[in-house]
Amino acid sequence: MLELNVGGIPAGGSDLIKDTSEATFMVDVIEASHEVPIIVDFWAPWCGPCKTLGPALEAGVKEAKGAVKMVKVDVDQNQQIAGQLQIQSIPTVYAFYKGKPIDAFQGALPASEIKTFIDKLIAESGGEVDEGLGEAIAAAEAMLEEGAAVDAAQTFAAILGEEPNNPAAYAGLMRAHLAMDELEQASELLANAPAELNGLPEIEAVRAQIDLLLQAAETGPAAELQAAVDANADDHQARLDLAVALHASGDAQGAVDHLLELFRRDREWNDGAAKSQLFTVFDALKADDPIVLNGRRKLSSMIFV
Numbered sequence: 049m050l051e052l053n054v055g056g057i058p059a060g061g062s063d064l065i066k067d068t069s070e071a072t073f074m075v076d077v078i079e080a081s082h083e084v085p086i087i088v089d090f091w092a093p094w095c096g097p098c099k100t101l102g103p104a105l106e107a108g109v110k111e112a113k114g115a116v117k118m119v120k121v122d123v124d125q126n127q128q129i130a131g132q133l134q135i136q137s138i139p140t141v142y143a144f145y146k147g148k149p150i151d152a153f154q155g156a157l158p159a160s161e162i163k164t165f166i167d168k169l170i171a172e173s174g175g176e177v178d179e180g181l182g183e184a185i186a187a188a189e190a191m192l193e194e195g196a197a198v199d200a201a202q203t204f205a206a207i208l209g210e211e212p213n214n215p216a217a218y219a220g221l222m223r224a225h226l227a228m229d230e231l232e233q234a235s236e237l238l239a240n241a242p243a244e245l246n247g248l249p250e251i252e253a254v255r256a257q258i259d260l261l262l263q264a265a266e267t268g269p270a271a272e273l274q275a276a277v278d279a280n281a282d283d284h285q286a287r288l289d290l291a292v293a294l295h296a297s298g299d300a301q302g303a304v305d306h307l308l309e310l311f312r313r314d315r316e317w318n319d320g321a322a323k324s325q326l327f328t329v330f331d332a333l334k335a336d337d338p339i340v341l342n343g344r345r346k347l348s349s350m351i352f353v
Contacts, residue, residue, distance in 0.1 A: 064110060066120070067119070077144050079147075080117065080119075084117055085145045087105060087142075088141065089119070090138050090142070091122060098156075101156040105118060108162045116170060123138060139154070140154045141154075159250055163182065181210065184203060185220065187203060188207070188220055197225075197228045204218075204224060213245060215245050218241060223254055231262075234254070256328050259328055260295050264292050267290075268293070270293040273290035282313065284321075288321055288322070291304075291329075300332075300333060303329055304339055304343040307325050308322075308343065311347065323347070
């Protein structure tokens with residue numbers, strides 16, 4: 049058990065999510081964890097992945113409807129806590145129950161793995177996990193992967209009838225429309241998304257997909273663009289357009305490769321268009337996709353050469 053030399057005041061109310069400090073950590077986390085598991089998110093304002101993970105964790109905690117709670121620790125402002133828990137990198141997430149850490153992970157996770165993490169905590173604390181909507185979402189996702197986009201859209205819509213602000217279902221419905229080549233309907237859903245969903249990873253991933261599809265409509269055929277790049281390797285616009293066209297055709301790896309090459313040749317071209325487009329492609333894919341992980345690593349190695 050942590051032995052922090054801190055004092056505090058009783059945690060007020062029954063808020064599911066709160067910020068804590070070195071003065072209140074004992075009450076907010078250690079003492080509160082004797083009632084329900086407490087998820088502690090160690091983050092900092094400058095941490096990019098934290099901006100993705102934090103909202104996703106908050107959404108998962110809200111969906112658990114009180115079975116778990118969440119406490120946020122800004123490591124810049126609370127270095128003593130971070131030091132005692134030996135936080136080496138952020139984002140890092142700890143789960144406390146009965147006064148002790150019982151689970152942890154580092155880095156941003158996709159929504160499905162966050163749900164698994166939270167469900168495990170609920171189960172270990174003796175709570176009941178409501179699998180109803182989770183199973184329905186999984187079934188709809190399976191339909192979408194199998195090409196049954198119409199059935200998937202109907203299932204996602206039914207889930208939203210039960211829980212209108214479910215981020216996985218809302219994003220799934222938009223992706224189902226994209227799979228049916230109904231870009232306009234998906235764009236309309238995005239424009240009218242509930243305010244509390246804006247910024248969540250599931251929604252932002254679809255936003256990136258829609259942005260890329262809209263860009264692809266303005267580019268030429270991939271074969272012609274490839275020929276232009278082959279004829280002149282420094283035709284940066286052709287290379288950028290080729291990357292967009294390749295992504296639209298399903299070749300995300302090819303798109304990332306060309307954008308990395310464009311960044312290598314001229315990272316400042318067109319106000320850093322290569323880097324910006326890379327981030328859009330990364331956002332459109334799952335956070336743990338090997339294309340994303342390898343692409344981010346290669347980009348970082350170029351930036352810090």
